Amino acid sequence: EDPRRADSCRLAPMLGRVVGERYRLERALGEGASGRVFAARTPEGALVALKLLHEHEGSTDKERRRLEREARALNGLEHPAVVRVLDFGVDVASGEVSASGGTPYLVVELLVGEPLDVTLGRGVPPHDGLVLGRQVVEGLAAVHAAGVLHRDVKPANVFVLPGGRVKLLDFGLAKFTDEERWGEHSQLTRRGAQLGTPAYMPPELWFGENADAASDVYSVATLLFECIAGVTPYDADGRLAWVRAHATAPLPTLAERRPGLRGFEKLDAIFARALAKERAERFADAGQLAHALAALG
Structure with missing residues (x-):
């Protein structure tokens, strides 16, 4: 079985959901231990890549900090050979609200290759x-x-x-x-x-x-x-x-x-x-x- 196809099937119910009141999930790109990655569309029509963390006891704080670290490291950094971070936030309407207030997400430029x-x-x-x-x-x-x-x-x-x-x-x-x-x-x-x-x-x-x-x-x-x-x-x-x-x-x-x-x-x-x-x-x-x-x- 193609793992990418399995990821797509498992994540299909999330497609169409709007994250952060801005990003509509259009296509599943993959899933890892810490989160899921989607192609999402902005209200302006641009396609971006959005990583939405899993919410499960024991790893939430560690993965939140890692995602925030990545967002802070790349914030404002513009170079042709470095991926661009576009946004970082916490989605409180994802249906996976945790004790910490919501599901963190990171938005970067969508890459093809x-x-x-x-x-x-x-x-x-x-x-x-x-x-x-x-x-x-x-x-x-x-x-x-x-x-x-x-x-x-x-x-x-x-x-x-x-x-x-x-x-x-x-x-x-x-x-x-x-x-x-x-x-x-x-x-x-x-x-x-x-x-x-x-x-x-x-x-x-x-x-x-x-x-x-x-x-x-x-x-x-x-x-x-x-x-x-x-x-x-x-x-x-x-x-x-x-x-x-x-x-x-x-x-x-x-x-x-x-x-x-x-x-x-x-x-x-x-x-x-x-x-x-x-x-x-x-x-x-x-x-x-x-x-x-x-x-x-």
């Missing part, structure tokens, strides 16, 4: 991969400039649009670096919490240290490496093997991971810095990495 991991799974020519990966770096640079860390950069959190443009998504694990600007929302995740996806996690996060912009640099550089070489720098199976790979294994060159690759040798020096074991030896943020890539032409 596919996740980057799907694109890479089909195989991408190295030059095309470089173009895709550089866009992600540039989007992350804008995020860092806004005082935000992503903390889970990976191909599954990047969307590829028709024509090859990309959008960095899923800021549910975001952290705000500017405490004065963000106040109480600068620390919504406990210190030392292990976050991320094994193939893209820098060494310091495996040892319970806090993430910073250099941690994001490691993750996005791993993604960029994969876009060009077709594989991530390291292969491992299990937590201990991943720790050893990230913390102690020598960094391979692009050609070592993609035999026969030619013309990308200048990038190896950039990867040597961006994927350094010690974060102090990396580019301080994605802006510096983007500048280094631009300098190569």
Whole structure:
């Protein structure tokens, strides 16, 4: 059974409902552990993507905070390679009113395309991969400039649009670096919490240290490496093997991971810095990495 079809059938009774007195649900896009995603139409006729949280005891507060974190992280951030947040609110007429007052929802631009991991799974020519990966770096640079860390950069959190443009998504694990600007929302995740996806996690996060912009640099550089070489720098199976790979294994060159690759040798020096074991030896943020890539032409 196609899970997307199953989601559509299960969510069909919700279609036609108006959320937040503004967004009419027109089509089910999917359902996850924390919520449901719909294509919705505004009174002006625009189509948007709307995520409506589930309401169930035990996870409500955590998921609310995560959704609010994503909304705050992206509020006002305009960059071609970053998904745009359009609205955030609590729907009190959804039929799932909880003790906290209603069902939270997040509205973002509706995207057409596919996740980057799907694109890479089909195989991408190295030059095309470089173009895709550089866009992600540039989007992350804008995020860092806004005082935000992503903390889970990976191909599954990047969307590829028709024509090859990309959008960095899923800021549910975001952290705000500017405490004065963000106040109480600068620390919504406990210190030392292990976050991320094994193939893209820098060494310091495996040892319970806090993430910073250099941690994001490691993750996005791993993604960029994969876009060009077709594989991530390291292969491992299990937590201990991943720790050893990230913390102690020598960094391979692009050609070592993609035999026969030619013309990308200048990038190896950039990867040597961006994927350094010690974060102090990396580019301080994605802006510096983007500048280094631009300098190569």
